[in-house]
Amino acid sequence: MTTVVSDTGVGPLLRRWRERRRLSQLELALRAGSSARHVSFVETGRSRPSEEMVLRLAEHLEVPVRERNALLLAAGYAPRYAESPLDGPRLEALREGVERLLRGYEPFPALVVDGSYTVVAANRGVELLLSGLPGHLLTPPLNAMRIALHPEGLAPRIRNLREWRGHLLSQMERQIALVRSDPLRALYEEVAAYPPPPRTGGVPEEPEPEPYPYFALPLRIEHGGRVLSFVSSISTFNTPMDVTVAELAIETLMPADPGTAAYLRSLADAPGEAGGH
Known part of the structure; x- marks a missing residue:
């Protein structure tokens, strides 16, 4: 399997994950130690999240590891998680x-x-x-x-x-x-x-x-x-x-x-x- 990166940026990807988890922006913000305003700005592209924020939101959204790499790439950061051969x-x-x-x-x-x-x-x-x-x-x-x-x-x-x-x-x-x-x-x-x-x-x-x-x-x-x-x-x-x-x-x-x-x-x-x- 390969990592697929959306050309719409990290904001829409995070929004889809949040909606999939049935969380409001406020609920996600409280879990991640942020504000609903900042989460809204990230999702609409008005604010570029830090690498730490991408990973923190992904953690609280229970995003699979492969998809966390996709979020990082969409936000302009290098992937964090390696994909090692099982026989390596x-x-x-x-x-x-x-x-x-x-x-x-x-x-x-x-x-x-x-x-x-x-x-x-x-x-x-x-x-x-x-x-x-x-x-x-x-x-x-x-x-x-x-x-x-x-x-x-x-x-x-x-x-x-x-x-x-x-x-x-x-x-x-x-x-x-x-x-x-x-x-x-x-x-x-x-x-x-x-x-x-x-x-x-x-x-x-x-x-x-x-x-x-x-x-x-x-x-x-x-x-x-x-x-x-x-x-x-x-x-x-x-x-x-x-x-x-x-x-x-x-x-x-x-x-x-x-x-x-x-x-x-x-x-x-x-x-x-x-x-x-």
Whole structure:
């Protein structure tokens, strides 16, 4: 993804972010330690904000790191946040830490995706769930949304596909509302248009039980002749100072019932099983 700078200056960009957050000029000014008059002057172009003010307003507007660089450029300042290659020396400690985390979570699935849902790292628990998928979905770069929703991907195996698909699409919609990313929007349009997968040979999709027996929406997926249930948790890095790091997300799939946990542990204990997928 590339940073896009509006030719209308920093003021209109800040105004759009403020309106997106549903804040008045006075509310933003109070949070940023400024005045509504100064915020108004910045938004209309009557006053050029300092670099510090741009960053302070961006912080209180919860502007993503990539977009903060765009605001700085529009205001005539150099970008503040680097965008380091994930495989570069600057992020070596990050890579090692993430790899330890993923391995430590085994035998349960965990993966890391970037801002376009490209899988940048995954553990053997994820490999287990992906066993048997066609090669065109598993050819790098893997995309988590395509794998989950493609008719030849995991979709035919997901027992509560309607609910899980709605969850994933809503997640993408929230992200699109936060960042200006043509690749992300194109991905959303692609996966949202996928036809329902054929269920020949599979178990029909389950109706949603009432009341729901889980504390969060589970992913219920067929594997090895049984149904495994997971609850997803997504973590990001606190106060990132690099665009690449800011757009990484670590997703862990927690077993939602004792049977799922016991089954995955049994595979991990069997020689060659967990790592053979």
